[in-house]
Amino acid sequence: MTEFDLKLLFVFQTLIQKRSVSQAADALNLSQPSVSRCLSSLRTHFGDELFVKTRGGMKPTPYAQEIAPAVDEMLSIYYSKLAQMQKFDPLTSKRTFKIAALDVGHAYFFPRLIPVLEKDAPHVSLKGVPLGLHSLIEELETGETDVAIGAFPKLYGGVYERTLYRDNYVCLVRKKHPNFKGKPSLEEFQQARHIIASTKGQGHIHELIEKELHKVVPKDNIRVVSHNFLSCVLIALHSDYVVTLPSRTCEASGQLANFRMFPHPVELPPFEVKEYWHERFHKDPANQWLRNTIADCVK
Secondary structure (H helix, E strand, O other): OOOOOHHHHHHHHHHHHHOOHHHHHHHHOOOHHHHHHHHHHHHHHHOOOOEEEEOOEEEEOHHHHHHHHHHHHHHHHHHHHHHHHOOOOOOOOOOEEEEEOOHHHHHHHHHHHHHHHHHHOOOOEEEEEOOOOOOHHHHHHHOOOOEEEEOOOOOOOOEEEEEEEEEOEEEEEEOOOOOOOOOOOHHHHHHOOEEEEOOOOOOOOHHHHHHHHHHHOOHHHEEEEEOOHHHHHHHHHOOOOEEEEEHHHHHHHOOHHHEEEEEOOOOOOOEEEEEEEEHHHOOOHHHHHHHHHHHHOOO
């Protein structure tokens, strides 16, 4: 099939099984509009309606029923044979790996990955995928993102994960801050002016921390809210504002020497930073190499 996206066959197979666009979307962890677009592409490719709406759901046409066994066979071969036969040679590959993370995640991991790439995969490149523009689970499922890095407690349903390290939240102020000489009390923390890093709508565990900070800090003392963690660090560097961030954020910014870092006066839970990938690519040699390389660079 010329320029035929294999994902379309997965959608076809699931529609045959579920007889519903919404149920197929749930099963594939895709949005309903995405499944509808795939169905439109399938109809164009095969020159047939394939599925028609009835009171009992999406009923396959005779042509769809005729090709269904062949589609099942093709996908079975793909899963059992072809996906495992693919080879990946990092020394010769010109692959661009797409990694989804917060800005601080890219800042922390990319400088650690680049020396490995220069040595072991000189033609491989990296692309940082921002969070929040599209459904992360859909991007992993389609291969638009190879691996996601962060803490995404709601990322499940066909997604594998591996813990890279544990981190905790700290209170960060510039080194010459006039008030914070040691760990602040809760009252001192509340009276200070704050920068809050936001991950609203991105499914990151930091959303829980953000909500807790909004409960504890008076509204008038929240002076800046930013979706960019590194900008929070730079604002704190040039002001007397306080920012709550994971401890490795300052290290990622390269500004560790210019800050004081204190244990947080609010009891905030530690968390695990993980890498995530979709089960479709669990045995893909290139994806396996990338995952192992990421894990090795933070050992």
